[in-house]
Amino acid sequence: MSGTANVNEMALxxxxxxxxxxVRTHFDIKSFGVNAxxxxxxxxxxxxxxxxxxxxxxxxxxxxxxxxxRATFTVxxxxxxAPAGTFVFVRDPAAKRTAVAEEAGxxxxxxxxxxxxxxxxxPWERNAEGLVHFANEDYDKAAETYEQFLDEQPGDAGFxxxxxxxxxxxxxKESALKHxxxxxxxxxxxxxxxxxxxxxxxxxxxxxxLAITGQAGSAGTRS
Amino acid sequence: MTEKAYEVVHLDELDRYPVDDxxxxxxxxRRRLGITAxxxxxxxxxxxxxxxxxxxxxxxxxxxxxxxxxxRATFVLxxxxxxAPAGTFVHAEPGTxxxxxxxxPNTTILAIGAKPGxxxxxxxxxxxxxxxxxxxxGDEDKAREHLAAYVAEHDxxxxxxxxxxxxxxxxxxxxxxxxxxxxxxxxxxxxxxYAANDxxxxxxxxxxxxPA
Numbered sequence: 001m002s003g004t005a006n007v008n009e010m011a012l013x014x015x016x017x018x019x020x021x022x023v024r025t026h027f028d029i030k031s032f033g034v035n036a037x038x039x040x041x042x043x044x045x046x047x048x049x050x051x052x053x054x055x056x057x058x059x060x061x062x063x064x065x066x067x068x069x070r071a072t073f074t075v076x077x078x079x080x081x082a083p084a085g086t087f088v089f090v091r092d093p094a095a096k097r098t099a100v101a102e103e104a105g106x107x108x109x110x111x112x113x114x115x116x117x118x119x120x121x122x123p124w125e126r127n128a129e130g131l132v133h134f135a136n137e138d139y140d141k142a143a144e145t146y147e148q149f150l151d152e153q154p155g156d157a158g159f160x161x162x163x164x165x166x167x168x169x170x171x172x173k174e175s176a177l178k179h180x181x182x183x184x185x186x187x188x189x190x191x192x193x194x195x196x197x198x199x200x201x202x203x204x205x206x207x208x209x210l211a212i213t214g215q216a217g218s219a220g221t222r223s
Numbered sequence: 224m225t226e227k228a229y230e231v232v233h234l235d236e237l238d239r240y241p242v243d244d245x246x247x248x249x250x251x252x253r254r255r256l257g258i259t260a261x262x263x264x265x266x267x268x269x270x271x272x273x274x275x276x277x278x279x280x281x282x283x284x285x286x287x288x289x290x291x292x293x294x295r296a297t298f299v300l301x302x303x304x305x306x307a308p309a310g311t312f313v314h315a316e317p318g319t320x321x322x323x324x325x326x327x328p329n330t331t332i333l334a335i336g337a338k339p340g341x342x343x344x345x346x347x348x349x350x351x352x353x354x355x356x357x358x359x360x361g362d363e364d365k366a367r368e369h370l371a372a373y374v375a376e377h378d379x380x381x382x383x384x385x386x387x388x389x390x391x392x393x394x395x396x397x398x399x400x401x402x403x404x405x406x407x408x409x410x411x412x413x414x415x416x417y418a419a420n421d422x423x424x425x426x427x428x429x430x431x432x433x434p435a
Contacts, residue, residue: 001314001316002300002301002314002315002316002319002321003300003313003314004298004300004305004307004311004312004313004314005311005312006308006310006311006312007290007310007311007312008310010312023288023312027288027312027314029286029288029314030286030339030340031261031285031286031336031337031338031339031340031343032260032261032288032335032336032337032343034288034335060260061258061259061260063252063256063258063263065290065292065333067290067292067309067310068309068310075228075229076228076229078229080231082231083233085233085234085235085292085293086231086232086233086234087230087231087232087233087234087252087256088229088230088231089229089230089231089232089256089257089258090228090229091226091227091228091229091230091257092226092228092229094228095228095229097229107310109290109333111261111263111335112260112261113260113261113337113343114260115259115260115342115343116259116260116342117260117342118339118340118341118342119260119261119337119339
């Protein structure tokens with residue numbers, strides 16, 4: 001559809017993460033990827049460190065545009081001061097990239113696509129559809145969405161993780177633990193996310209949660 | 224030689240090519256950074272009263288996303304008129320008529336576009352815009368050199384010949400203009416229709432050899 005929207009009005013805040021404006025899904029854009037992230041305060045990691053190589057990444061070349069504020073990018077080990085108006089184009093899918101906001105309200109617009117191929121959304125972006133429900137605190141709807149995604153893509157670690165989050169929020173302890181276990185067995189890096197994620201507060205002290213996240217020996221010593 | 228993993232450029236460092244006589248500046252982004260997966264450019268209206276997005280629809284089937292990076296503009300999108308301050312996204316499907324006029328000084332709009340379902344192909348008009356940018360900046364030779372190089376590389380694209388014909392007509396080289404226009408029409412008869420309504424050819428219109 002043709003249409004219009006303001007970046008600040010589109011932005012969803014999910015937990016402690018920077019606000020995320022799901023621009024591509026909002027307009028149902030089919031030929032390139034586009035999103036925006038907004039940091040409320042300086043020091044917020046406005047672009048998570050990532051490369052474009054993993055199974056969940058799209059192998060995209062990415063263009064970052066600092067629309068507002070100021071950020072410090074680190075790309076391929078180099079630090080880049082990026083005031084509003086700066087474009088950072090990361091051509092190499094293998095290059096690690098991240099950015100930290102230096103000012104409140106720092107806004108970064110990102111466009112991406114894979115050279116020589118028709119665009120298809122990165123697998124991780126499907127998560128967006130479910131994350132909307134987290135932002136609205138509608139955990140029933142979130143759980144339902146990720147169950148449906150898992151029917152389509154069984155065993156996807158990202159979907160399992162988010163399903164476990166929703167179930168923990170809903171007090172469904174057993175299924176939350178089951179799905180989190182399946183998730184970290186597929187992708188170990190989610191252990192770290194789970195330890196810091198407030199979605200798991202309800203089951204954080206459960207011995208099984210401690211075992212799944214590799215903290216079994218440290219029960220009771222969490223500070 | 225291996226390409227660098229990344230490139231950095233600030234909006235203020237981008238080239239400025241005049242696109243019309245009203246003050247609209249084209250600021251090539253894709254071309255500067257070597258992006259290949261999608262098209263992207265910025266447009267700047269310095270005075271704040273002039274057109275900042277030409278009114279058009281996308282004949283090539285591109286969908287486009289505009290982002291108001293600074294200033295403010297009034298967009299037309301289909302039948303709608305939209306006040307768009309900095310921070311506004313405007314999405315236009317290929318067939319939707321769109322355009323924008325700046326309402327504040329130093330309004331800059333970023334445009335991102337590509338065609339759904341196919342690998343991105345770099346738009347030929349970028350090089351044509353560069354050539355006419357040189358012409359409007361008073362550098363006729365550079366404009367001709369740039370277009371001639373484009374035509375040499377894309378001899379079977381009517382747009383190159385057509386635009387070279389425009390340049391030759393504007394600079395008083397009637398014979399060369401007619402030759403290039405003939406070649407453009409040979410490649411695509413549509414060029415004849417365009418030429419019939421294109422003021423660039425006004426001074427050639429009465430020439431018996433003029434093919435449109």
